[in-house]
Amino acid sequence: MSFYDNLTGKKKKSTRQFTGIENIGDTLRTIKGELMYFKVSPANVSVLSPESTEVKIRQLMTVLASVQEIELCCYDSAENFDANKQFLKRRIEEESEPAVRELLMLDLAHLDEIQVKTSTQRDFLFVARFRKETPEQVFNTANRIEKIIKTQGFEVRRLKKEDIKKLLMIYFERNVTSESLPDIDGERWAQDENQE
Numbered sequence: 001m002s003f004y005d006n007l008t009g010k011k012k013k014s015t016r017q018f019t020g021i022e023n024i025g026d027t028l029r030t031i032k033g034e035l036m037y038f039k040v041s042p043a044n045v046s047v048l049s050p051e052s053t054e055v056k057i058r059q060l061m062t063v064l065a066s067v068q069e070i071e072l073c074c075y076d077s078a079e080n081f082d083a084n085k086q087f088l089k090r091r092i093e094e095e096s097e098p099a100v101r102e103l104l105m106l107d108l109a110h111l112d113e114i115q116v117k118t119s120t121q122r123d124f125l126f127v128a129r130f131r132k133e134t135p136e137q138v139f140n141t142a143n144r145i146e147k148i149i150k151t152q153g154f155e156v157r158r159l160k161k162e163d164i165k166k167l168l169m170i171y172f173e174r175n176v177t178s179e180s181l182p183d184i185d186g187e188r189w190a191q192d193e194n195q196e
Contacts, residue, residue: 019172027138028164033131036142037073037159037167038149040124059152063126066148069141073125075170085111125167126156 016022023029027036043056064070088108095101128145130138142158149156159167 021168024164024168025161026158027130028168033129034133034138036128036130036138036145037164038126038128038146038156039159039163040126040149041155042124056153059154063149063152063154067126067128067145069128069130070145071127071129073127075123075125075167085115125159 020031021028022031027034029035048056064072085108088104088111092101092104092108095104126145126149128142130141133141146156146158
């Protein structure tokens, strides 16, 4: 037991134990089963006619009715600047120097501009949940789901390991700026230290 464990009387959990994740590959394997993600390119309904919008809604309903093991997920694929904007507003109110206030106001305007440009950047996923299926059953079901989604007129692709890691990075950290995540946190520094 570590010093921390002795103080609290509790054994620390690893990040994977805490989140319930067992493995990240072409699926996300958790203690409650596997999740497979299908990214769907959304249609811009603001430019569609009411009739075309109704068709898209019916197509979505068909997918959801045809595949019982499927769920929907929507998440931001753009960074949220609200905390930074609140900080800048506080600083503007507190700042007595006019030149610094002006710079802070320019920063705030720049963040507003970025947020407006990225506000519609959302990713839409269909999520298939598997509990006790064999790898062959998962593969066959995934192919069937992908075919149904495509048949209904949606552009779709399965997420791979790097895509799933990025999804988790956004979900847990709200971080959309990193290009990739290591499989083991701190692994790079441990390797650098061993090479010295």
